[in-house]
Amino acid sequence: MTTQTAQPALTPAEKWERATLANNFLFYKVMRHHPDACKGMLELLLGIQIEKLEMAAEDSIDIDHDAKAVRLDVYAKDSQRVFDIEIQIANTKELPERARFYQGIMDIDSLKSGELYKDLKDSHVIFICMSDIFERGLPIYNFENLCREDISLSLGDRSYKHFFIAPICATMLTNTEQKAFFELLTANKASSVFTDTLKRYVDDAKQNTQWRVQYMTWERQQAYAYRDGKDEGIAIGIAEGSRTAKLEAARNALAMGLPCAQVSQITGLSPADVQQLAESLHD
Numbered sequence: 546m547t548t549q550t551a552q553p554a555l556t557p558a559e560k561w562e563r564a565t566l567a568n569n570f571l572f573y574k575v576m577r578h579h580p581d582a583c584k585g586m587l588e589l590l591l592g593i594q595i596e597k598l599e600m601a602a603e604d605s606i607d608i609d610h611d612a613k614a615v616r617l618d619v620y621a622k623d624s625q626r627v628f629d630i631e632i633q634i635a636n637t638k639e640l641p642e643r644a645r646f647y648q649g650i651m652d653i654d655s656l657k658s659g660e661l662y663k664d665l666k667d668s669h670v671i672f673i674c675m676s677d678i679f680e681r682g683l684p685i686y687n688f689e690n691l692c693r694e695d696i697s698l699s700l701g702d703r704s705y706k707h708f709f710i711a712p713i714c715a716t717m718l719t720n721t722e723q724k725a726f727f728e729l730l731t732a733n734k735a736s737s738v739f740t741d742t743l744k745r746y747v748d749d750a751k752q753n754t755q756w757r758v759q760y761m762t763w764e765r766q767q768a769y770a771y772r773d774g775k776d777e778g779i780a781i782g783i784a785e786g787s788r789t790a791k792l793e794a795a796r797n798a799l800a801m802g803l804p805c806a807q808v809s810q811i812t813g814l815s816p817a818d819v820q821q822l823a824e825s826l827h828d
Contacts, residue, residue: 557760557761557764557765558761560760560764561751561757561760561761562751564747564751564760565729565730565733565747566729566730566733566743566744566747567632567634567675567711567730567731567733568632569618569631569632569634570756570759570760570763571747571750571751572618572619572632573618573619574750574753574756575743575746575747575750576619576630577600577619578750579746580598580599580600580621582742582743582746583598583600583619583621583630584598585739585742586630586726587621587628587630587671589722589723589726589739590671590707590709590723590726591669591671591707593626595623596623596624597623597624598621598622598623599621599622599623600619600620600621601620601621601622618630618631618632619631620651622655622666625666625667626666626667626668626669627651627654627655627666627667627668627669628668628669628671629647629651629669629670629671630671630673631671631672631673632673632675632730633672633673633674633675633678634675635675635676636674636676636678640672640674640678640708641706644670644672644706647670648668648670648704648706651668651670652665652668652704655668665703666703667703667704667705668703668704668705669705669706669707670705670706670707671706671707671708671709672706672707672708672709673709673711673730674708674709674710674711675711675712675730675731676710676712677710677712677713678708678710679708682713683710683713684709684710684713684714684717684718685707685708685709685710685714686707686708686710687705687706687707687708688705688706688707688708689704689705689706690702690704709727711727711730711731712727712731714727715727715728715730715731715732721737722737722739725737725739725740726739726740726743728740729743729744792812792814792818792822795808795812795814795818795819795822796822799819799822799823805819805820805823808823
């Protein structure tokens with residue numbers, strides 16, 4: 546029987562060299578610094594026409610000093626609509642809630658003081674996912690608010706949430722241009738004029754020394770956070786494991802008839818813990 550040798554983790558520099566448009570950092574840089582790419586992507590995904598797209602100046606939006614600030618990965622606007630677009634590699638089990646939160650933040654940001662609610666722009670939250678978070682096998686999940694008693698009746702609040710499942714889109718979509726876009730994300734394969742342009746933007750971005758340093762710094766910070774969290778988890782596990790062992794030893798000692806005070810001395814558990822355990826054994 547052959548055993549597989551664990552592959553060493555990639556260094557931040559190696560990750561940068563292998564990164565594609567599906568990398569969150571590169572996706573953000575390409576779309577933020579090439580509005581034509583973002584415009585083309587939105588038109589392709591949503592089947593709309595955009596006359597002029599404005600990339601929002603803020604990377605994050607602070608609503609209140611006590612409220613949670615939100616960082617919208619790619620936040621863009623045209624005259625009538627606002628868009629938030631994100632690449633999502635892992636299923637964090639909270640994307641629907643995040644979409645809800647982002648949509649509220651975008652509404653607050655887009656409605657100026659004194660304007661009517663009717664002045665709210667159409668809002669689109671878009672997640673491009675690398676796995677089927679809804680597990681229904683669909684390439685695209687589009688959501689809007691509908692009446693439960695009559696689903697033909699839309700609330701008409703003009704808020705939309707879109708989830709594109711990249712691997713399924715790359716194989717199931719019949720639109721050639723859309724399929725090419727998702728093939729670029731999933732296989733780094735450029736097969737259209739638009740995806741050729743996107744791939745060139747990615748290659749250019751990877752030559753940007755400042756962005757390379759930013760990425761590697763971010764990767765190291767992530768690694769430190771993971772290591773610190775893992776170390777903390779190990780320490781908690783050891784403590785919990787130690788307590789479990791002490792409780793088991795205390796149960797055995799009490800079952801043998803040893804007095805609570807002696808059991809407390811032997812195991813290191815508090816007298817109150819031992820007393821509580823003794824009472825539970827006699828219930």
